[in-house]
Amino acid sequence: MIDLEPDEEQVEIAALARSIADELVAPSARDAEYAAAVPDDVWLKVFETGLVMPVAEEHGGGGVPGPLALLAIAENLGHGDPGIASAALWHAHAALLVGAHGTAEQRSALTRLATDPGARSAVALYEGFGRGPAELATSVAVEGDQVRVRGRKVGVPFAASADPLVVVGTDPATGAVRAVVLPHGTAGVTVVANPGSLALDATQLGAVDLDVTVPVSALLGGPDADPAGLLATVQRLRLLTASTAVGTALRAVEYAGQYATGRIAFGRPIASYQGVSFPLAEAMMRIEAARAELVDVTNAVVADPGGDHGTAVGQAVSYALAVAVQATRDGVQTLGGHGFIKDHPVELWYRSAATLSALDFDPLRDPFQARL
Amino acid sequence: MIDLEPDEEQVEIAALARSIADELVAPSARDAEYAAAVPDDVWLKVFETGLVMPVAEEHGGGGVPGPLALLAIAENLGHGDPGIASAALWHAHAALLVGAHGTAEQRSALTRLATDPGARSAVALYEGFGRGPAELATSVAVEGDQVRVRGRKVGVPFAASADPLVVVGTDPATGAVRAVVLPHGTAGVTVVANPGSLALDATQLGAVDLDVTVPVSALLGGPDADPAGLLATVQRLRLLTASTAVGTALRAVEYAGQYATGRIAFGRPIASYQGVSFPLAEAMMRIEAARAELVDVTNAVVADPGGDHGTAVGQAVSYALAVAVQATRDGVQTLGGHGFIKDHPVELWYRSAATLSALDFDPLRDPFQARL
C-alpha cells in the first residue's frame, strides 16, 4: 500500500546527514575543491558518523543503513556539497558491494575500510557511451583458476589510489555482470592521469585501463556469485549518485530563493518577479518528482533484485540528473552576475551537477532540445 | 551577401495577403469550420486576388509569385485562419508542381484551375512514419507505356474531390521521386472516409489508397522528368505549410498579448506578470527564428535544386511546427478559461497547429520531452 511516511531509521539518518552537511560539509566545500581532496579533519568527522561506511558490525562497522536511508544520506550530503559527498559516498560504494556480495574472505577485508579513515576504495563502473551496467564492455573472464579483466573505465573515483578498486564488467561467456576486487597496485591497472575536471575534484576522478589477470578468488562473491543480485546493487549505486545531485539541486534552489527575497531590482525584491520565481518553483516540482522516482525505483530494485530494472533505473537517473543540471543552472541565473563569482556557491553547484550528469548519461533517454 | 530587405514583390504580396487575411479570411474562420468547406464567396474573393493560384499568364493565371513571396502568402493567410489558408494553399500546390514540372499538355490543363473558382486540386504527399519526400513508400513504377502507382497517402486535402490529384511517390527502379497527375475518378483511387479532424476541416483531409494503372503520359513531366527539381519543389511545399503555421502562431501570440493587456487579475493587467509575458516573448523569439529558417532553407533549395536538403528542410519544418504548437498553446493558456471557449479564436488555432504538426512529423527531429 501507499505509505509515504519514512521510518524512524530514515528520519534519523536523514536528519543526521543534513546536520553534518550543513555544519561540516558545506563550509568545507571550497577547501575540498582547492585541495582536490576532502580535508583530513572533515573526512575524519564524516567517517566517525558512520553514515558513509556501510559495513556490518561484525566487520567493525556501524551497520549498513537500509536502501532508502542510503538514498537520504546521499541527498542530504549532496545538499551540503556534491564534491565531498561524492568522495565519501563513492568510497562507501565499494564497501556496499563487497558487503552485499563478497565472499567471507572479501568481507573480512572490510574491517580495514570500517576502521581506517585513511582508506580510500572505489568502484570502477562507468564506461561512457550511455552503457548501463548490463551492457558494460569491460570483460571479466574466468579462465581456469584465473580471472582476466580487460577494458577501460572512466569517471573512476580515487583512480590512482583506490584500495581496493572494485571493477564491474560482464562475463564474455554469459553476458552476466561480474565484478573483481583489485588491491591497489595490481599489475595491469593503468591509471590515465587526469589534469582535473569541471568539478568534483575531491573525488580524484580518472580513467583506468585494465588488462589484469588475477586469481579467481578476486571475483566478487567468487565464481558462483549471483549476477542478478550484483546487478541490482550496481543499479542502486547509480540511483545513489543521482540522489546526491538531487540534494545539490535542492540546495541551489533554496539558496537562490533566499537570495531573491533580498535582492532588489526595479524597486522590488526580484523574487516578486515570476520570471525569477517560476523557474525556481518549476525546479521544486521536478525535484519532488525526481526524489520520488529514486525512492520508488530503489524499492522496486530491492523488492525484485532479479527483475530487469534497466529502463526504470535509466529513466530515474537521467531525469534526476537533468533536473539537477537545470535547477543549478537556474540557481546561477537567479543570482546573475553574483552567481558567476565565487563569493557564492551556486557556480560550484552548477559545475558539479553538469559533472555528475556527464558520468551517467544516455543519449537515448535525454535527447537534446533547445528551449522551445 | 546578407540582405534582409524583402523586395518589392515580397512586400506588396505580403501586404495584400495580410489585408485579405484580416478582412476576409479571419472573419470567415468559424463558418469554414462549421461547413467543413471554405464558403463560396470567400473562396471566390481569395481566388480573385490571384494570391493562391500560381499559374503562368500563358495559362490564364496571374503569374507565379517567387519562392519567398509564396512563403509570405502562406504565413499571412495563416495569420488570418489556418483552415482557409491551408485549403487555398494546398489547392495551389498542385498548380505549382504542374506548372514547374509538367509537360506542355499537363501545363495547359492549368487553365481550368486558373479560371474556374470551383476547381479543387491537391497534392497527395504525406504518408506518416516521419518519411521525407525522398523516402516515400508509394511506388510510381513505369511499366512500358503505363505507370503503376501503389501506396497509401494520408492527410490528403480534398481527398474525395481533388481534380487533379497529384500523387508523389518514388520510382522503385531508381529510388527517385516521381509524381503522377490523376484526374478525378481515376480507377484504383480509393478514398478512405474521414469523419472529420481535430481541425482544418475546410481542407477535407482524407486518406487515399492507390492501386492505379494509367498511361505514362500521366507522369508529371513525362518519363524523363528531372527528379531533383521535382524533389526540390516538393520540399518547398512542406516549407510553405510550415509557414502557414508560423502565421497562425504569430496571430495567437498577438491576440494573447492584446488580451493580456486588458485582463485584470490580482489588481494588475495580467500582461504585467512575467509568467504571462515571458512565454509570449519566448514565442515571439522562436517565431522570428522559425520564419528566418524557412526563408533561408527555401533560398537554399531554390539556389541548388539538385542538392540534398532533406536535413535542412526537416529541421526547418519540425522547428516551425513545434514553435507553432507551443505558441498557440500558450495563447490558450494566456486566456485561461476564456481561451477554452469558442468566443475567442485561440482554441481554433491551438487545434490547427497540432493538426499541421501531425501531418509532417518526424520523431527523429522532435523527441518528446516533458518540460524540465
Next chain:
Amino acid sequence: MSYSFTLSRPLQDYARTLREWSTTECRPYARQADEQKGRPENWREILDTAPIPLGRADKPELGQVPTFEDGDWITKLAFYEAINYGDVWVHPTLGGGIGDLVVKALGTPKQVAEWYDPIQQRGGATAFALTEPGFGSDTSMVATTAVRDNDSWVVNGSKMYCTGGAFAEYVVVFATVDKELGARGINAFVVPRGTPGFNVVKENEDKLGIRSWTTSLLEFDDCAIPLENRLGWDVDHPENSVGNGYGGALGALAFNRPNMAALAIGLAQASIDVVTPILKGQQAGFTPQRWSAVERDLEAMNATLERGRRINYLAQVTVDRGRPSRSLAAAAKGFAPETAERVIRRCIELLGPEGVSKELLLEKWYRDSKIMDIFEGSGQVQRIIVGRTLVGGLAG
C-alpha cells in the same frame, strides 16, 4: 516497505476493474457525448453495468467507493484516473454537483438541514457559481452583487463555467455584499431554480473540450432571494452566524487539485495505451532509427506520467494524514496537466494524420485535456503557490 509508492493490492484491483469497465462500457459513448454535448441519455443504464460500487449520487443504494488502507484521498486519485481513462464524460455523472457540499461547508446548521441533508437523502442536482467573465484565478474579483432590499437579497451579475447550472435545483452563487471589503465581502447565496431573474444564458458553453460537461453561462438580473439564503449568516440570530467562510472553503478546494491532475493522467495514459498497439502494428513502416525514436518517446511518456502520479500521491498522503500541503497539491496540479497535454499531442503526432482524425478519440482527449491546466487554478497559479515555499509571500 515503510516508504512505498505502490498501491495496495485491493486498491490496484479496484482501480483496474474500474478502468476496464470505463474502457469497455463507457468509452464507446465518448464520441457521441462530445458531439451531443452531454452525457449519453442512457447514462444510468451504462453506470448500472459497473461491477463495482462507484459512489453514485443518483443511486446511493448501490454503494460508495470502498475504503482502502491506502487512505481516502489516495483512493480518490486512483478512482479519478481510472474512471477518466474510459472517457471524460463518465465521472461527472456520478455526482449531483457540488452546491450542496458548499452548503455543508459554509452553512449554518439550519441551512445544512434545509439544503444539504435532503440532497444526501434523496439525491438531486446542485451547482456552484463562482467564476465570472471578468475573472478566473483571482476569485477576490467577484463582481456579482447581492444587495439587501428589506426581506430579500437582490443578486445581479454573470457567472460562467457553472457546472450543471442550467439543471440544478439551486445554485450556490458567490456574490459580494460590499465591494469595499474585498474578499471578506464575498458571500455565498442559495439561488433556487425558477427564481425570477435567474436566467440561463447558455445551457452549455461552446468549449474546446469536455463538451459533455454541462457548464452553464448564467445571468442574475435583479434576482431576489430570501434573507436566509445567505450561507453562514443567521438572519434572526446573528450571533449564530458562522461567517462567510469564503477563504476556508476555497482553500479546501485546493486539495481537489491532485484529483484534477489524476483526470489528466487518465486521459494521457489512455492515449498512450491506444497508440502503442497501433504503432507496434505499423512498425514495419518506420526506419529502424525512427522506430527507436518512437520507442523512446513511448518510454519517456510512460515515465513522465509515473512522475505525475507520484507527486499526486505525495500531495494526497498529506491530506489523508491531516497535515495537508497546499504546495504539494499545487505541484501536483502544476505538473501533470501540462505534461498530459504534451503526451496526448505526441501520441497524435506519432500516428500522423490518423492521429487527428475523429476515427480515434485522441483528438478529443487532446481537446478535453487542455482545461485541466486551467481550471481550479492555472499552471501559473500553481507555480505561484509552489514558489511560496521558497520565497514566501513575494511569489505572486
Next chain:
Amino acid sequence: MSYSFTLSRPLQDYARTLREWSTTECRPYARQADEQKGRPENWREILDTAPIPLGRADKPELGQVPTFEDGDWITKLAFYEAINYGDVWVHPTLGGGIGDLVVKALGTPKQVAEWYDPIQQRGGATAFALTEPGFGSDTSMVATTAVRDNDSWVVNGSKMYCTGGAFAEYVVVFATVDKELGARGINAFVVPRGTPGFNVVKENEDKLGIRSWTTSLLEFDDCAIPLENRLGWDVDHPENSVGNGYGGALGALAFNRPNMAALAIGLAQASIDVVTPILKGQQAGFTPQRWSAVERDLEAMNATLERGRRINYLAQVTVDRGRPSRSLAAAAKGFAPETAERVIRRCIELLGPEGVSKELLLEKWYRDSKIMDIFEGSGQVQRIIVGRTLVGGLAG
C-alpha cells in the same frame, strides 16, 4: 537573391581565416589563460601572427577590420563568432577597453579632446564602471555617489565587473549626484588611476569562467576628482553642457547584445566541432540506437546555432540600416546564449567523463559561456524587452 542570410564570399573568407587562425594560434593558450587568469604574456606576438587585420587598439598600424558589403554590424557578428571560436581570451586583447568610447559618447568636445582623442592616437587602456554589488540589470540603482566639494567631485562607492579596471589609465565611473533624481541623477566621471581613494580591491574577480578577462572590483573612498571630470558637463560654461546622456549611452549598448550572442555561438560551435570527430572515432562503442541519437543531437545542435545566427543577422541588419530594433537585439541575446550553454553541456555529456576533464576545453567553455546569458542584460531582461512588442510597457 533579394532576401538572403548568406554572408558575402569575402566576409565568409575573412571569417573563416579568422576562425582558423584563432583555432590554430590562439586556442593553444586557452588553458593557460584560464589558469593564470589573464591573457598570455606573449599576447602581442600571438596577435602578430594573424594573417588578416584584426583592428588592434595596441597596433592600429596593422589595420582595421575590413569593410564588407554585408554591413558593419553584420561584419561584427561574423568577427565576434570567429575570433571567439578559438577561445574567449583573444577578443578582449584587441581593444583597450571602452572607457574612451563612453567619453566620446557622453563628453563635451573639450572632454573628448582630452580623454578620447589621445587614446585613439597613441593607444592605451581605459575602463568603464557601472555595475555594483547592489545591482545588475537595474542600472537606475547606482549607489555610488559623487558629491561636490568646492573644486572637486568626491566619489564614494563600490564597482564590480569593471573590465580592465585595475590597469586602465582612467575609469569612467557612473555615480549619482542626487539620488532623488533617480536615473536622471546618474552621471559619468573620469577617475584617473592613482587618484587617492581609488582602490583596487580585487584586480581580477574569482569567476566561474572568462577568467582571462580581467574584471576588477573597485572601491572609491572619498576619491576626489576635478570638477571638469564630469562628462557632458561644462563647469565654466554650463550652457555648453550636453547633459548626462545616461539613457542614450546605455541604449546604444543594447545593440552590442547580438555581438555577445555571437560570442556564445562561437564557443558552442567550437564545442560541437571538437566533439564531433571524437565521437565519430568512438562510434563503434555506441549501440546503433544510441549512435543514431548522438547523430540526431549533433544535427539538432548545429541547427539551433544556425537559428541563433539568423536572429543575430535580423537584429544587426536593422542597425546597419539605421533603424535599429531593440526588440530584435533582445531576441538575439535572449536566444543564443542560453542555447549555447545547452549545446556545450550536451557536448560534454555526449563524451561522458572525458567531456568534463581539463584535457579538453569543453569544461572551460561551459564555464565561460554562462556569463553570456547574464551580462549586458540577463535572459530575463531580454524577455521583458521582447515582451514589450506585444504588451507594451506592461512587460516588466
